[in-house]
Amino acid sequence: MKTVIVVGGGASGMAAAFACAEKHKVILLEKNEKLGKKIYITGKGRCNLTNDQEMSVHMKNTVTNPRFLYSAYAAFSKEDVKALLNVYGCPVKTERGSRVFPVTDHASDVTKAWTEALKSRQVDIRLNTKVTGLIIEQGELKGVQTPGGPIAADACIIATGGLSYASTGSTGDGYRFAEAAGLAVKPCRASLVPLITQETWPFSLSGLTLKNISMKLKDPEKPKKPLYEDFGELLFTHFGVSGPVILSASAYATRPLSEGKILKLYIDMKPALSEKELDERILKDLEKYHNKSLKNALTDLMPQAMIPVIMNEAGLSEDKKANELRKEERQRLNYTLKNLELTITGTRGFNEAVITQGGIDVKEIDPSTMQSKKVKGLYFAGEVLDVDALTGGFNLQIAWSTGTLAGRSIE
Numbered sequence: 001m002k003t004v005i006v007v008g009g010g011a012s013g014m015a016a017a018f019a020c021a022e023k024h025k026v027i028l029l030e031k032n033e034k035l036g037k038k039i040y041i042t043g044k045g046r047c048n049l050t051n052d053q054e055m056s057v058h059m060k061n062t063v064t065n066p067r068f069l070y071s072a073y074a075a076f077s078k079e080d081v082k083a084l085l086n087v088y089g090c091p092v093k094t095e096r097g098s099r100v101f102p103v104t105d106h107a108s109d110v111t112k113a114w115t116e117a118l119k120s121r122q123v124d125i126r127l128n129t130k131v132t133g134l135i136i137e138q139g140e141l142k143g144v145q146t147p148g149g150p151i152a153a154d155a156c157i158i159a160t161g162g163l164s165y166a167s168t169g170s171t172g173d174g175y176r177f178a179e180a181a182g183l184a185v186k187p188c189r190a191s192l193v194p195l196i197t198q199e200t201w202p203f204s205l206s207g208l209t210l211k212n213i214s215m216k217l218k219d220p221e222k223p224k225k226p227l228y229e230d231f232g233e234l235l236f237t238h239f240g241v242s243g244p245v246i247l248s249a250s251a252y253a254t255r256p257l258s259e260g261k262i263l264k265l266y267i268d269m270k271p272a273l274s275e276k277e278l279d280e281r282i283l284k285d286l287e288k289y290h291n292k293s294l295k296n297a298l299t300d301l302m303p304q305a306m307i308p309v310i311m312n313e314a315g316l317s318e319d320k321k322a323n324e325l326r327k328e329e330r331q332r333l334n335y336t337l338k339n340l341e342l343t344i345t346g347t348r349g350f351n352e353a354v355i356t357q358g359g360i361d362v363k364e365i366d367p368s369t370m371q372s373k374k375v376k377g378l379y380f381a382g383e384v385l386d387v388d389a390l391t392g393g394f395n396l397q398i399a400w401s402t403g404t405l406a407g408r409s410i411e
């Protein structure tokens with residue numbers, strides 16, 4: 001039996017400690033006053049703990065290094081986490097988009113179940129304990145440093161998370177440990193994060209949600225193939241755009257933006273209608289409200305607050321009478337509704353990001369064990385690695401899967 005230290009009591013650290021404690025004495029060190037602080041805020045306090053679609057779909061929803069996760073997904077799947085939580089008192093349910101939540105709708109019940117699981121295997125949980133460095137001798141992990149003194153160990157699993165929502169404890173310590181150990185770390189960027197627009201008109205629409213729109217995100221230098229396209233809900237904010245489709249798009253925008261590129265976002269406000277069908281629809285509304293000005297004639301077609309924006313973008317006056325709109329002007333209106341353009345200049349910061357893109361270079365890690373190739377006995381799990389996925393429960397599944405694989409791999 002070995003002594004194994006797990007650094008970080010978040011999702012991946014709890015999974016790692018539980019798996020490892022089957023065979024070894026495990027000490028779980030968490031710098032916060034409680035375990036799983038970030039889990040409390042996941043899924044708007046309900047914790048979307050995994051996704052019920054096949055693991056191949058998890059791979060498809062993994063944005064960075066999906067193939068690296070092959071063994072981890074096989075070691076501990078969505079079925080495994082659902083079963084484990086059920087055993088330790090947290091039954092789950094599946095909702096729209098195959099998103100899995102605790103039946104109680106309380107994220108705290110997920111942490112409670114993991115805590116029960118850890119106790120059942122006598123994991124030594126030490127809260128308020130911050131690891132300040134690793135002790136490595138001749139390429140072998142020997143222990144960790146804490147303000148209270150060193151703690152010796154035969155192996156260590158770093159599960160310190162990324163940089164998003166630092167108030168939950170994710171302050172990037174694991175990257176520093178890895179760098180000090182001579183491991184490469186890929187640059188970190190905020191992902192699943194709202195986007196900043198150059199245009200200021202979204203600011204005045206702050207709080208307005210557009211439902212059932214479709215969008216395309218493009219690099220103007222390669223306009224043929226969108227970086228990302230999606231259908232769903234978009235929210236205007238005081239700095240630009242947010243909402244589900246934007247958060248997902250950000251996963252593909254954050255890298256080019258960090259390299260100084262400017263991107264274009266095209267919103268189709270009427271994706272269910274072809275241009276011809278939309279023209280017929282506009283004609284119908286103009287006929288219905290023929291004596292009214294455009295600002296009052298287009299209210300069936302779009303939210304009132306959008307009308308001045310669309311008119312401006314289409315180069316039309318909102319005071320123009322419905323029955324005075326010429327064919328060519330109608331076409332401009334049609335085009336704008338289907339191609340509303342925004343310029344994306346950046347992302348919001350880590351404190352508004354669901355996830356960190358970048359992290360410990362997966363080339364440094366054996367994907368079948370999560371062990372560092374350079375330092376014997378040093379393992380990594382969760383967001384600290386250069387892996388990230390879209391929303392839908394996929395990121396927590398990465399944490400459970402990589403944590404479990406790391407924990408189990410220690411012989």
Ligand SMILES: Cc1cc2nc3c(=O)[nH]c(=O)nc-3n(C[C@H](O)[C@H](O)[C@H](O)COP(=O)(O)OP(=O)(O)OC[C@H]3O[C@@H](n4cnc5c(N)ncnc54)[C@H](O)[C@@H]3O)c2cc1C
Pocket residue numbers: 007008009010011012013029030031032035036037038039041042043044047048049050129130131132159160161162164165168169170171172173174353354355381382383384392393394395396397399
């Ligand atoms: C607002 C928000 C909502 C989210 N919602 C979802 C969702 O619904 N579904 C989903 O799949 N994903 C969601 N995520 C992402 C998900 O929370 C993360 O992917 C996941 O928590 C990563 O787990 P982790 O264990 O790697 O890191 P973390 O959960 O960040 O845990 C790391 C832990 O390590 C501790 N730690 C760090 N440094 C040290 C140190 N030096 N010594 C001791 N302890 C240390 C920290 O205090 C922390 O407890 C959400 C994220 C956010 C921010």
